[in-house]
Amino acid sequence: MAEATRNIVLHVSDVHKRFGGLHALSDIDLEVEEGKTHAIIGPNGAGKSTLLNVIVGRLAPTSGAVVFDGQVLTGRKPHQINQLGVARVFQTPEIFPDLTVLQNVMAPAFAKRDGAFRINIVRALDRETEIREEAEAILDDVGLIDRRDSHAGALSRGDKRRMELAMCLIQHPRLLLLDEPTAGMSRHDTNTTIDLLKKIKARGMTKVIIEHDMHVVFSLADKISVLSGGRIIAEGLPDDVRNSPKVQEAYLGGAHRLEAH
Amino acid sequence: MSLFAIPRRDLIVLALFSLVVLAMPIWLQPLGAAYPALMQKFVISAVFAIGFNILFGLTGYLSFGHAAFLGVGSYTAVWSFKLLTMDALPAMVFAVIVSGLFALIIGYLCLRRSGIYFSILTLAFAQMCYNLAYSVLTPITNGETSLQLTLSDPRVIDSALAPRGAGLPSAGLFGHAFSGLEGFYFCAVVLIIAFFVAQKIFSSPFGMMLRAIKSNQTRMNYTGFNTRPYALTAFVISGMYAGLAGALFAITDPLAGTERMQWTASGEVVLMTILGGVGTLVGPVIGAWLIEYFENIFSAFNEQILHRVFSWVPEGAQDFVVTIVSKFVGEGWQLTLGLLFMLVVIFMPGGVMEGVRRIVSLFNRPQRRDPGAMRVQPAE
Amino acid sequence: MEAILAQLLNGLDKGGAYALIALGLTLVFGTLGVVNFAHGALFMLGAFCAVTFRMLITYETVVQDPTQVTAWGTPVEIRTPLAQSWFGDWGAVLIDYSVPLSILLAIPVMLLVGVAMERGIIKHFYKRPHAEQILVTFGLAIVLQEIVKSIFGPNPISQPMPMALRGAFDVGVWIGIAPDMLTYPLWRLLYFVFSIGIIGAVFAFLRFTTFGMVVRAGMADRETVGLLGINIDRRFTIMFGIAAVVAGLAGVMYTPLLPPNYHQGMDFLVLSFVVVVVGGMGSLPGAVAAGFLLGILQSFASMTEVKSIFPGIDQIIIYLIAVVILLVRPRGLMGRAGVMES
Numbered sequence: 001m002a003e004a005t006r007n008i009v010l011h012v013s014d015v016h017k018r019f020g021g022l023h024a025l026s027d028i029d030l031e032v033e034e035g036k037t038h039a040i041i042g043p044n045g046a047g048k049s050t051l052l053n054v055i056v057g058r059l060a061p062t063s064g065a066v067v068f069d070g071q072v073l074t075g076r077k078p079h080q081i082n083q084l085g086v087a088r089v090f091q092t093p094e095i096f097p098d099l100t101v102l103q104n105v106m107a108p109a110f111a112k113r114d115g116a117f118r119i120n121i122v123r124a125l126d127r128e129t130e131i132r133e134e135a136e137a138i139l140d141d142v143g144l145i146d147r148r149d150s151h152a153g154a155l156s157r158g159d160k161r162r163m164e165l166a167m168c169l170i171q172h173p174r175l176l177l178l179d180e181p182t183a184g185m186s187r188h189d190t191n192t193t194i195d196l197l198k199k200i201k202a203r204g205m206t207k208v209i210i211e212h213d214m215h216v217v218f219s220l221a222d223k224i225s226v227l228s229g230g231r232i233i234a235e236g237l238p239d240d241v242r243n244s245p246k247v248q249e250a251y252l253g254g255a256h257r258l259e260a261h
Numbered sequence: 262m263s264l265f266a267i268p269r270r271d272l273i274v275l276a277l278f279s280l281v282v283l284a285m286p287i288w289l290q291p292l293g294a295a296y297p298a299l300m301q302k303f304v305i306s307a308v309f310a311i312g313f314n315i316l317f318g319l320t321g322y323l324s325f326g327h328a329a330f331l332g333v334g335s336y337t338a339v340w341s342f343k344l345l346t347m348d349a350l351p352a353m354v355f356a357v358i359v360s361g362l363f364a365l366i367i368g369y370l371c372l373r374r375s376g377i378y379f380s381i382l383t384l385a386f387a388q389m390c391y392n393l394a395y396s397v398l399t400p401i402t403n404g405e406t407s408l409q410l411t412l413s414d415p416r417v418i419d420s421a422l423a424p425r426g427a428g429l430p431s432a433g434l435f436g437h438a439f440s441g442l443e444g445f446y447f448c449a450v451v452l453i454i455a456f457f458v459a460q461k462i463f464s465s466p467f468g469m470m471l472r473a474i475k476s477n478q479t480r481m482n483y484t485g486f487n488t489r490p491y492a493l494t495a496f497v498i499s500g501m502y503a504g505l506a507g508a509l510f511a512i513t514d515p516l517a518g519t520e521r522m523q524w525t526a527s528g529e530v531v532l533m534t535i536l537g538g539v540g541t542l543v544g545p546v547i548g549a550w551l552i553e554y555f556e557n558i559f560s561a562f563n564e565q566i567l568h569r570v571f572s573w574v575p576e577g578a579q580d581f582v583v584t585i586v587s588k589f590v591g592e593g594w595q596l597t598l599g600l601l602f603m604l605v606v607i608f609m610p611g612g613v614m615e616g617v618r619r620i621v622s623l624f625n626r627p628q629r630r631d632p633g634a635m636r637v638q639p640a641e
Numbered sequence: 642m643e644a645i646l647a648q649l650l651n652g653l654d655k656g657g658a659y660a661l662i663a664l665g666l667t668l669v670f671g672t673l674g675v676v677n678f679a680h681g682a683l684f685m686l687g688a689f690c691a692v693t694f695r696m697l698i699t700y701e702t703v704v705q706d707p708t709q710v711t712a713w714g715t716p717v718e719i720r721t722p723l724a725q726s727w728f729g730d731w732g733a734v735l736i737d738y739s740v741p742l743s744i745l746l747a748i749p750v751m752l753l754v755g756v757a758m759e760r761g762i763i764k765h766f767y768k769r770p771h772a773e774q775i776l777v778t779f780g781l782a783i784v785l786q787e788i789v790k791s792i793f794g795p796n797p798i799s800q801p802m803p804m805a806l807r808g809a810f811d812v813g814v815w816i817g818i819a820p821d822m823l824t825y826p827l828w829r830l831l832y833f834v835f836s837i838g839i840i841g842a843v844f845a846f847l848r849f850t851t852f853g854m855v856v857r858a859g860m861a862d863r864e865t866v867g868l869l870g871i872n873i874d875r876r877f878t879i880m881f882g883i884a885a886v887v888a889g890l891a892g893v894m895y896t897p898l899l900p901p902n903y904h905q906g907m908d909f910l911v912l913s914f915v916v917v918v919v920g921g922m923g924s925l926p927g928a929v930a931a932g933f934l935l936g937i938l939q940s941f942a943s944m945t946e947v948k949s950i951f952p953g954i955d956q957i958i959i960y961l962i963a964v965v966i967l968l969v970r971p972r973g974l975m976g977r978a979g980v981m982e983s
Contacts, residue, residue: 056483082485094483096476099469107473110466111485119494121465124268128466167484323772325779370964373971377676377771378922381914382967388911389960397953524907528779535776588791596791599783606777607765 007034009206010055010175015064017050017230024050025230028064032175037197037207039217042227048210049091051227052179055208056088057081068175079116085174087167091183093160095167097153101144104152105135105166112171135170142166142196158189162196169200176200178209182216194219218242271460274542278456282449286442294554297445298513302553304448305509308455310533310545312502315462317531318540320495321475323380325527326367326387330360330500332394332522334507336401339408339517346418347430347438347515349447353508360504361497363390368496372489375478384524391522407518432512444513451509455502456546462498463542471495472540503530525595532602538614547613552598559597562590643823648940650812654829654898656936657836658684661891662913663920663928664840665884671923672856672877675763676771678778681910682785683885686754687747687892688901689789692798694743698724698735738803740896747893748886755885759878782906790903797900802828828897835894839887840929846883847925856880915963921976931974935959 012030016023025047032038042048053059055066057076066073073081082088087108096104109131114120126132139145142162147155152163161181168176181197182190190213197220201207211217217224217238224241226234234247241247267275281288282304289295294303313327334356341352371382394402402408410429419425422436431438439447462468470491473481481488511517520526533552538544567583567590574582589597609616662684669677701720709717725732735742762781766774809824847853859873892901899905916935920927941947943955954961966973 077487078482079485079487082483088483090483094477094480096473096480098476099472103469103473106466107469107486108484110470114466116485116487117490119467121461121467123466124271124461124464125466125469126268126464167480171485321772323775325775370967373967377775378918380676380772380775381918382963384911385915385918385960385963389957392956393953396956524911525783528783531776531779593787593791596784596787599780599787602780602783603762603777606773606780607762610769610773 008032009034009069010208011067012051012055013065013067015051015054015061015066017047017054017059018062023230025054025061028232030225030232032206032208033223034206035204036222037201037209037220039209039211039221039224040227041211041214041217041224043212046227047230048212048227049179050230052088052177052208052210056086056177079111082111082171082173083116085171086177087171087173087175088177089161089164089168089179089181091179093157093164095152095160095164097151099152100149101139101152101155101163102132102135102148104163105139105170106131108167109135109170135166138166138170139163141169141199143192158185158193161185161189161193165193165196172205174206176205176207178207178211180211180213181209182211182213190216267457267460268464271464275453275457275460278543278546279453282452283446285449286445292554294557297442299553299557300445301448301509301513302557303550304445304452305506305513306530306533306549306553307546308448308452308509309503309506309530310537310549311455311459311542312499312506313530314499314534314539314541314545315459315471315502316495316499317534318545319463319468319471319475320492322372322375322492322496323531324371324383324496324499325380325524325531326371326383326385326390327499327503327530328522328524328526329367329387329390330364330503331507331510331526332390332517332519333360333363334504335511335517335521336394336408336507337504338508338511339410339515340401342410342416342432342511342515343414344417346416347432348418348436349432349434349439349508349512352432352512353451353505356504356508356511357501360507361501363504364497364500365493368493368500372492372496384527387522387524387527391519391524394519394522402517402519404519407516410515429515432515439512448509448513451505455505456542460542467491467494528602529598532598532605534612535610536601536605536612538612541612541614544612544614551613555601556594556598559590560592560594562587644944644946645941646812646823647825648944649937650823650825650829652937652940653933654832654836654936655939656933657833658891658895658909658932659913659916659936660929660932661836661839662888662909663916663932664843664925665888666913666917667920667923667925667928668843668880668884668887670917671925672859672880673759673763673767675766675774676778677763678775678910679758679782679785680778680884680888681906681908681913682782683751683754683888683906684892684895684909685786685789685901685903685906687751687889688896688905689793689892690747690750690889691740691743691800691893691896692793692901694746695736695739695800698722698732698739702726737805740800740802740893743893744890747889751886751889752882754889755882756878758885759881763881764878782910786903786906793903795903797902799900800896802897806831832894832898836891839890843883843887844925852876852879912959915959917973919963919966919973921973924973924975927973927975935962938962 008031010030010032012028015025015028017025028051030038040048040051050059054061055073057073057078057080061074068081068084068086071084073084073086076084096107099107103125106125106128110118110120113131136145136148139148142165144159144163144166147159152160155163165181178197182193185193194216197207201220209217209220221238224236224238225232226241226247234241234244236244285300285303286295289300294300309327309331313324317323337356337359338352341355345351367383367386371379371386374382395404412429416430419430431440432444433439434447462471470481470486473486474488474491478488507517507521510521529552533548534545535548536551537546537548564583564587567586568579571579571582571586587593589600605612611618662680665683666677666680669675669680700723702723704719704721705716706719707716711717722732722736724735728735758781762777763774766777806827809826810830812823812825847857855873856876859877912935913932916931917928919935920929920931939955939958942951942958947954
């Protein structure tokens with residue numbers, strides 16, 4: 001565990017989030033190592049999405065801080081956080097349904113190249129060869145190159161997901177947040193997505209995955225934190241977590257066993 | 262130079278567009294609309310509608326206050342005539358700058374909200390401008406009597422260059438006053454340039470960002486874009502287009518009245534845009550021409566003409582038919598306009614361009630749908 | 642002191658009109674989720690109900706009396722208003738009280754107009770984007786006002802108030818200062834009381850009837866109420882009709898203060914929208930409070946003392962307040978966040 005060159009990219013320290021009287025998150029400490037895939041699992045209502053929303057600045061924590069690469073994220077706007085190198089895939093794909101698939105993937109590249117705002121009307125969109133070529137390469141990676149000129153709104157749910165992933169990948173984010181990347185997908189789509197995520201993993205991108213599909217988590221994660229009732233009840237390597245009786249007890253209530261398929 | 266480089270397809274559209282606009286005096290002849298005053302109106306309304314579409318068509322923000330910028334442009338142009346020179350260029354430049362500044366302030370405030378709030382706010386601001394033009398600002402706007410040229414205007418630049426003529430001068434270019442069709446051709450050239458700029462915006466990354474705002478603002482934010490300056494820029498650009506149109510109105514007829522700022526004028530440009538096709542380049546132009554043409558035709562009708570039109574109807578029924586129809590023409594043209602508005606929104610929210618596309622795709626089955634979003638949609 | 646009180650009173654009747662229109666707008670937002678740009682036209686239609694009613698009862702039958710001859714040798718024409726020929730001497734009273742009596746005509750007419758509007762047009766737009774809702778109701782507003790224009794002509798038609806109500810109420814005596822120091826026209830006072838009454842009735846209706854409870858629940862969470870097997874749509878239709886009646890009655894009673902003209906709907910609508918924005922989208926108490934607040938502030942702004950310091954302030958005060966509210970508290974005085982934003 002304790003390697004000499006451990007480099008923590010994302011540091012969530014002592015975060016509490018209260019909605020009225022409800023403690024959605026209590027005392028959350030999280031360290032995400034550079035280049036690793038960190039999974040956060042837990043039953044529905046455990047606070048996974050709340051935690052993710054706190055990390056990306058959509059929700060302000062009641063107390064505590066989120067630090068990314070030495071920069072405090074709390075209090076920043078979503079676009080500022082993205083500009084720092086944090087990209088996010090949503091549980092229900094957030095895409096541009098009225099644009100083509102290619103344009104969907106090109107747009108984030110402009111945000112990366114030109115910043116949060118730039119008026120760019122001199123050069124026509126199709127003269128932006130570099131960005132277009134890169135977008136096409138990534139669409140090829142995710143297997144959507146044939147749908148390049150389709151309306152994004154017309155894609156299937158699984159394709160939208162993959163396109164959204166491509167939109168994040170083109171930004172080469174330092175940290176990629178995935179909110180249940182396979183929720184609502186068929187087995188086949190889930191498997192292609194896992195393969196895809198493994199391929200990205202090979203590129204050394206840091207990822208935080210929120211998931212309740214164990215199959216996905218155990219084949220991808222380097223480290224797992226188990227969230228229950230707004231607290232982290234266990235943390236460690238996939239095997240340790242899987243075998244932890246505490247997790248079996250608290251998270252599953254013994255109803256079914258954690259197993260990698 | 263990349264500033265003028267546009268994709269080949271756009272170039273063809275631009276060439277065709279220019280041809281159609283410049284040839285107006287020819288093809289409007291058989292339609293009975295080839296007189297300068299009407300053709301100028303065609304061309305100027307098209308500028309207004311193209312600009313409005315840059316905001317509404319691309320970003321989805323529905324403004325109900327664009328007439329305010331039209332009015333500001335007109336007043337600025339007339340003041341430029343009165344104080345400096347009858348030359349059209351400075352009048353246009355000033356009008357665009359001043360209306361752009363107005364749009365910057367109003368847009369900054371209104372864009373703090375989105376959706377319906379935004380529409381209401383723009384309407385409120387336009388009414389405020391209208392009320393002010395009517396009351397306190399009468400020294401600048403001349404209130405109800407409209408701002409006009411007078412013999413005692415200083416016109417410092419013109420007076421310095423040449424002795425004054427006896428009558429009221431008319432607008433012109435480099436010392437040459439417009440007469441006959443010259444005013445029309447001047448406006449036509451401005452329209453072609455305005456269309457070219459709109460084309461550049463539509464086909465640029467900036468245009469894509471504006472479409473993306475309409476499509477999904479949440480994703481825009483999480484993609485690292487600050488959406489508000491984008492929307493504000495679109496607002497200012499479309500305000501400048503409106504100011505330009507206002508200046509052109511003043512150039513063709515050096516007069517600026519408050520009625521140009523009324524909410525009905527704002528509503529008309531909305532109608533032009535949706536009638537033609539929101540978010541398309543050519544649609545708003547077609548919409549503007551249709552509305553102006555019908556307005557001209559319908560408002561010219563009176564009972565005598567109607568009796569002639571319905572002379573085939575039996576005597577007893579004829580009076581009845583004429584009475585009913587007369588409610589929709591002449592003075593009642595606005596009623597037809599309102600009905601048209603409703604019918605278009607109910608049955609044809611994609612406008613004429615959507616209809617054309619449907620017909621084309623009937624003959625041309627395998628073709629994919631164009632990516633430009635056709636339906637009227639508010640920004641999120 | 643008296644001047645300030647007088648302005649306060651002056652703002653009440655106009656504020657009442659704003660509040661009534663804004664109330665209906667908010668009800669329609671809240672229940673149907675539709676922004677009704679034709680709501681001002683309903684106010685205008687109400688006013689023209691009063692005009693129509695008066696025209697009906699003063700419609701004259703002409704009888705020639707051959708026993709009497711004018712100086713020109715033609716028989717004298719005896720003109721009798723319809724009301725008089727039907728009700729005899731009571732007819733004169735009817736004509737005198739035509740404005741308040743036309744409420745009897747306005748209620749069924751406005752209810753019908755409202756329900757027809759909702760069933761005929763608005764219903765088809767629930768699922769369509771807000772921009773299209775705005776556009777279709779905007780077109781409808783133009784159509785309604787142009788129809789009225791083509792029937793009643795472009796000029797305002799003044800409506801006299803009943804003789805008995807033409808005086809002024811001496812507020813000064815009532816609150817214990819010298820007589821004649823502070824008077825308030827009776828009709829304006831009546832309008833204020835009337836608007837309070839209507840507002841009270843609407844709130845009581847929403848608060849204490851089963852119908853109102855369902856509607857309020859529907860405003861909060863439409864789907865759940867629908868799941869309970871309650872036909873929410875029909876109730877919402879009726880709610881739209883009620884909103885139309887409220888706007889119409891506001892218009893009827895306002896006629897003696899402002900001779901009705903065909904374009905007054907849009908004038909009031911724009912202001913009422915600002916009222917709604919200031920009060921907070923979707924908040925009924927907010928709409929009412931902001932209506933009175935803005936009415937009063939507008940009346941203060943039209944004081945000569947104020948105008949000499951800020952010329953033209955009376956024209957724009959309402960919009961200025963809207964701007965300030967939006968900058969300081971975007972959701973309005975009592976609004977919930979995010980209502981009608983997306």
